[in-house]
Amino acid sequence: MEQKLFYELLLILLITFTQSGQTQDAVLTVEPKWSTIYIGESLTFHCVMTEGRTDEWKYTLKENDWTLYSDANQPDFTLNPPNNEGSGVYQCCGRRKDSDYTKCSNTVSIHVSDRPRSRLTAGTTTVSVGDEVTLICSVEKSDGWKYEWFRRTSTISKYRINDGENGEIRVSQGGIYSCRGFRGEPVFYSDTSDEVNIYIIFSNKVIVKPSWSQIFIGEKFTLTCEVQGGEGVLLEYQWRTPQSQTSWRNYKDWTFTAFISGEYSCSSRPLNDLYYSTNWSEALRLSVLGKPKAQLIKRGETLICSVNPSSSGWSYYFYRGERINEMTEINTEFNSNAEFSVSQGGVYRCSGRRGSSYYTDLSDPIIIDAGKAKLTAGRTTVKVEDEVTLICSVDQSDGWKYEWFRRISTIPKYRINDGKNGEIRVSQGGIYSCRGFRGEPAFYSDTSDEVNIYITFSNKVIVTQKPSWSQMFRGETITLTCEVQGGEGFLWEYEWRTSQSQRFWRYDKYRTITASISGEYSCRSRLMNDLYSSTNWSEALRLSFSDRPRARLTAGTKIVAVGDRVTLICSVDQSDGWKYEWFRRTSTIPEYRINDEENGEIRVSPGGIYSCRGFRGEPAFYSDKSNEVNINLTQPVLRVSRWWLSPGSSVTLSCEVEHESAGWSFYWYKAVPDLSHKSASYSYELLPASSNGTADNSYIIHGQTHTAGYVCRAGRGEPHVYTLYSQPHFVWSGDLHPSASLSVSPDRVQHFTSDSVSLTCEETLLSGESAAFCFLTCCHSVLTGEQ
Numbered sequence: 001m002e003q004k005l006f007y008e009l010l011l012i013l014l015i016t017f018t019q020s021g022q023t024q025d026a027v028l029t030v031e032p033k034w035s036t037i038y039i040g041e042s043l044t045f046h047c048v049m050t051e052g053r054t055d056e057w058k059y060t061l062k063e064n065d066w067t068l069y070s071d072a073n074q075p076d077f078t079l080n081p082p083n084n085e086g087s088g089v090y091q092c093c094g095r096r097k098d099s100d101y102t103k104c105s106n107t108v109s110i111h112v113s114d115r116p117r118s119r120l121t122a123g124t125t126t127v128s129v130g131d132e133v134t135l136i137c138s139v140e141k142s143d144g145w146k147y148e149w150f151r152r153t154s155t156i157s158k159y160r161i162n163d164g165e166n167g168e169i170r171v172s173q174g175g176i177y178s179c180r181g182f183r184g185e186p187v188f189y190s191d192t193s194d195e196v197n198i199y200i201i202f203s204n205k206v207i208v209k210p211s212w213s214q215i216f217i218g219e220k221f222t223l224t225c226e227v228q229g230g231e232g233v234l235l236e237y238q239w240r241t242p243q244s245q246t247s248w249r250n251y252k253d254w255t256f257t258a259f260i261s262g263e264y265s266c267s268s269r270p271l272n273d274l275y276y277s278t279n280w281s282e283a284l285r286l287s288v289l290g291k292p293k294a295q296l297i298k299r300g301e302t303l304i305c306s307v308n309p310s311s312s313g314w315s316y317y318f319y320r321g322e323r324i325n326e327m328t329e330i331n332t333e334f335n336s337n338a339e340f341s342v343s344q345g346g347v348y349r350c351s352g353r354r355g356s357s358y359y360t361d362l363s364d365p366i367i368i369d370a371g372k373a374k375l376t377a378g379r380t381t382v383k384v385e386d387e388v389t390l391i392c393s394v395d396q397s398d399g400w401k402y403e404w405f406r407r408i409s410t411i412p413k414y415r416i417n418d419g420k421n422g423e424i425r426v427s428q429g430g431i432y433s434c435r436g437f438r439g440e441p442a443f444y445s446d447t448s449d450e451v452n453i454y455i456t457f458s459n460k461v462i463v464t465q466k467p468s469w470s471q472m473f474r475g476e477t478i479t480l481t482c483e484v485q486g487g488e489g490f491l492w493e494y495e496w497r498t499s500q501s502q503r504f505w506r507y508d509k510y511r512t513i514t515a516s517i518s519g520e521y522s523c524r525s526r527l528m529n530d531l532y533s534s535t536n537w538s539e540a541l542r543l544s545f546s547d548r549p550r551a552r553l554t555a556g557t558k559i560v561a562v563g564d565r566v567t568l569i570c571s572v573d574q575s576d577g578w579k580y581e582w583f584r585r586t587s588t589i590p591e592y593r594i595n596d597e598e599n600g601e602i603r604v605s606p607g608g609i610y611s612c613r614g615f616r617g618e619p620a621f622y623s624d625k626s627n628e629v630n631i632n633l634t635q636p637v638l639r640v641s642r643w644w645l646s647p648g649s650s651v652t653l654s655c656e657v658e659h660e661s662a663g664w665s666f667y668w669y670k671a672v673p674d675l676s677h678k679s680a681s682y683s684y685e686l687l688p689a690s691s692n693g694t695a696d697n698s699y700i701i702h703g704q705t706h707t708a709g710y711v712c713r714a715g716r717g718e719p720h721v722y723t724l725y726s727q728p729h730f731v732w733s734g735d736l737h738p739s740a741s742l743s744v745s746p747d748r749v750q751h752f753t754s755d756s757v758s759l760t761c762e763e764t765l766l767s768g769e770s771a772a773f774c775f776l777t778c779c780h781s782v783l784t785g786e787q
């Protein structure tokens with residue numbers, strides 16, 4: 001305030017000094033009316049004549065008698081001092097346009113300074129949570145300022161924090177602050193202030209909970225940092241320990257495992273704000289002791305557990321069992337009571353627990369003497385539906401009732417009935433135990449030793465085979481059945497034993513195998529899912545397996561006439577139950593299945609190469625395929641008495657049938673070559689007196705004058721069944737009028753196989769086709785020596 005009054009008095013003296021002397025008719029004013037102008041700010045001078053109109057004058061502006069503007073038509077002048085040389089005394093003059101009349105104004109003194117820097121100051125930075133810190137921005141020795149405020153942190157760039165223009169603000173966040181002033185139009189800015197690091201320390205008191213001063217090594221412990229009066233504010237927390245200082249975290253609870261005694265304290269700050277924090281709390285002194293051990297004492301039938309050294313916050317657990325690894329917890333509920341009433345004998349221990357999982361060492365054992373139950377079993381070999389007797393007793397005492405328990409390897413022990421008798425009957429095997437109890441409240445004996453009850457059913461078990469063939473072969477499928485005689489109405493599962501292995505239990509009494517190795521097969525049964533009962537093993541079924549058999553094919557005869565049928569028989573030796581498949585092929589047709597019948601005997605009429613195989617069972621098992629049997633159709637052989645004839649000579653034909661028997665008729669034909677085919681082909685013409693056949697197998701041709709070919713065939717039965725035609729044979733005759741002549745070179749009577757012979761056939765008639773064919777056939781016969 002005193003500084004501002006000083007500047008006002010100084011301005012009055014300056015104006016009085018500059019306007020001293022005679023009164024002026026012209027007036028010079030300046031806007032803005034600040035006492036100090038800064039480089040870069042804009043000034044406007046206004047020159048007012050006290051007479052006439054404004055446009056009747058010419059205007060001049062001077063600085064320290066130096067003319068800046070002259071003869072201007074307007075009375076306003078705007079200046080932007082570029083540097084400190086803008087400081088000085090300013091005066092304006094006016095000259096009337098219609099004469100030389102001139103008058104000057106008062107003088108105005110202007111002081112120009114360098115651009116100023118704003119200054120930022122802060123009030124106290126120790127406040128309560130929710131309070132604010134006062135920040136003040138100012139530009140010294142000048143007025144008319146408004147202000148802009150800025151904030152940044154080490155992780156956030158500088159930003160303008162509000163749109164207000166006050167020189168004083170209040171902030172609730174720490175950070176790095178700065179400000180700058182501005183005034184005038186256009187706006188002139190001061191330099192930005194130095195940055196001020198505002199770190200707010202909350203005055204709220206911080207405390208650490210819980211107040212336990214004594215903890216044990218290895219114990220998990222939770223400390224809580226509480227900021228009094230900090231409710232509703234999102235805070236993060238930091239802890240200081242004897243060894244280190246933790247990083248900031250979002251939760252006020254800190255759980256750690258105690259190892260070293262020392263002082264623990266904490267501080268807090270708003271979430272993610274690096275420029276706030278509370279003061280450190282008062283330190284909590286924690287003494288870390290060695291792991292404690294529980295102590296167990298007995299008063300009558302009551303056991304009392306405590307922790308040494310004595311400390312608070314413990315719950316207690318009691319255990320029963322002779323060995324530590326066999327102990328059972330006998331009060332399973334959370335128990336803050338250190339006393340426990342004993343209800344049965346045994347070896348007892350206790351432990352204390354504090355927190356969620358910290359336990360003391362076990363106490364030394366205390367032995368409570370009580371009788372031990374004894375379990376005995378009657379005969380365990382019974383029939384299905386019968387039961388085994390179990391007896392429980394406590395020696396040398398009376399008044400007992402009993403509890404019974406059963407377990408198996410896959411099911412934990414459970415109480416099997418609500419009765420209290422010392423004798424029970426059971427139909428299931430298993431691992432049984434019992435204990436006695438008496439009195440009110442109940443006092444229990446020690447549980448008996450476990451007795452493994454394995455029930456053997458006396459029912460006979462048999463194995464049956466399907467199919468039941470006496471001879472089995474490797475690769476066949478066999479189904480074995482396990483039957484429990486008298487076991488109808490019960491759900492069984494089955495186990496099989498072979499010479500090679502023993503299979504797992506299964507629910508299916510049928511076992512399907514593929515025959516491979518001979519051996520003995522037996523089975524046994526047990527009630528479904530009962531691991532502690534079974535029948536005895538059945539008597540073994542001996543299975544013998546042979547190598548895959550080969551089918552055998554036999555035929556009544558292998559040569560038949562056209563139309564005749566032959567019987568084929570397929571069999572597999574020394575075994576039964578077979579059905580059969582039949583196959584046929586020829587030299588030109590691939591093998592195919594000839595029928596869908598499955599008989600072992602069939603009749604066939606055409607020739608061919610036949611085979612068969614047997615099959616049986618489901619799925620089908622096949623024997624190896626049989627030998628092939630070639631069934632030939634009968635073909636007679638034609639023979640001639642002479643090959644070469646003189647014209648008019650006779651020739652005798654004979655027709656021979658293999659395995660000749662009575663009843664045959666013989667038919668005689670002339671073979672006429674069919675030259676329209678590339679290969680030798682013939683048509684057949686019956687010879688005279690041959691249409692009904694001859695009983696004799698010979699036929700005489702008289703007076704043959706031409707070369708001719710002949711065939712024959714035989715037939716018998718009613719209707720007639722014929723053989724095939726014989727192969728044609730030609731009888732060569734010198735014609736009276738030959739159509740061709742044959743010459744041999746060299747022309748000699750005898751030739752040897754190693755000689756080369758040249759044959760020439762010369763055509764003498766027009767019947768060239770027949771002659772050419774005859775020539776080729778003739779040559780073949782002569783060269784090969786065939787008859």
